[in-house]
Amino acid sequence: MVSSNINNVISDMYRVLLSSDAPKGSEWELACSMILGKLGMRPPWPSGPDAAAEWQLAQDVGVLRSAELMVISPSAHAAVMAAAATLEPGDLSTLSRDRDVVSPTGLLVLPEPVVCVNRTGSQSDTLAYGWQFTTQHQLLPTAQYAGVRISTFMDRDGPVQPDDWRAAVAQARASGHPLPRLVPDGMYGMRGDHAITTASETTTELLTEKHKELQAALTQASAWRAEPVADIGEWAGGRVEDSGDDFACRYMFAFWRLVAQGVTTTTSTASTPAGPRTTGHPHDPDVRVVRLAQQVPAQRGAEAGQEKHVRAYHHRWPVRMHKVRQWYPSAQEHRLIWRGPYIKGPAEAPLMLGEKVYVADRG
Template identity: 85%
Template structure:
């Protein structure tokens, strides 16, 4: 399901200090506690989510009507494609407000019971580069039981990811949540294992246009301040590798159909159909997300890189904890995801050729290379990445050239 967004323009960000696992864990725990305290029953959040759901269902309904679907069946199909994919069971609710209540209940469940995870900046950069290589059809290779080691989780990023959606609006995502679901598609008997993904905007993040500041102030004035993590988009991913079933469409066809649907949703007259490159790069900045699938691509890459062993998962050193307030979750074990290793970027030998040898004082994530690896024992191809190929010495500080985006107040 699509997301609500807030507009802004770019400016450079000042360096905010070195990332540490302990500091990241303390920050993530505090953010989750604040969100659990302020999210349940918040009427402002529910109104925003309800409006977003209404827009998504209405857009899908119009597309299906224009595709020739019968009037009576178009709404059922729209609900199945949007709500059933998220794990909601038919019969469908009478309106968007009931759907919003259900969605927020799921988000609260993720915040309360999901395994809290933080990711280092370098591992995050590797995931971003890997996500850039993914086609929509690649996402159909997800094996939930093999790839997703945590059934319910909350991943807090080192800094917000700013995405530009199909309308040009921008939003900042600070955390992703996920939980296992059963998808209900079109017919009551069409049920598939799936994963529901929730994206959470940063209330205090870089996206701060005037109307957002006004909404935050009004919510606070009425006694219902917005939580630090504001529920945004929700997405459903099928988790039984449908792209590999003989009776299912191929990954290439799934990619084509996905692009056709997104083109219809954006009412674009011309659609860019060039294939996505197998080599992805990330050096900071905004993410263009015209297909509204970046959240799924990021989480697919995250899960697969963890399963592949490109990243390693540990617990942070114990940090002093203050007294626990009522309702505050206890986080004895917070997962920390880091790069397991880095591979120096390949470049022509310069020594002995009359050229000055470069001496790097920083390192940059350069690229991830996507391949389909054949596993004879399983008789199947699996999508893996080679890399990350990182330029610069391993002991040098990470330099991403990051930017943040703030609203134009003029």
């Protein structure tokens, strides 16, 4: 599965470069550099997708073995989803991994799968994001950048269960090698060297425009394997249309920045009692729980004589936020922050990630 995904991604980029002004004969090297080099693989490039898949799986295993483990609460997850929706591709170039990213290696487990639909109509249900610091090798042999590699992990038992997936899970279980709950899926590379220091609107808009042009070309190159979007995924917040193939990066950017901004708070608790270490197996790390630092309930007691009716909210929901380019005089730079977010509604009520909020009026 991983090998097929990598082959499709590199082949799409190769077809786009064949129709570009790239130097003739260099298209395959450039495609590998733009895909594999961005992930942190060093040239020379592998001879085929199987070798690249083996490399990717080795990186995923490295994350699962050594990452700092975090789980995000439903409220904080809703805030990150809302923040990610405000981002454009150009905003991601303002990431500074040394300033923004909470740890060099991490695994963030979500409270529920997020269903994403890619440019060809395929769906996946992401349950966790892993990341590692890496060095990107892009375009030219000397073009090296500090980067962050993001791994996505599907939910084996999640809402997206097509027939071929159920058959694969059953076959693996019958063979005595059942699939793990977190199944490696995609991999993405982000520059983390604060490539845009001023974060001006003009610069980020230009990068966003170029990104969308490339994604439109890639969508056209992959049209031959497009399929109708089947209604096989359910999620309280709806499906994420990821035609730009950047939702994982937007989600993680929003998560890191909100943590750095102080919107969230983190508590640490031991996942298992301390005990003797087994050779070849890492000790279970502490599990960090990421929650919103502040929640503002919408249901408040009315002062006598001021209101005739009290609204009883039966759900919680994230208040929409907006991004701001805040000037930091000490660093002489703009940084992207958000105004908000917070969760409205009674603490014991279920969380709604969609647009509807149910209200009951009572006298």
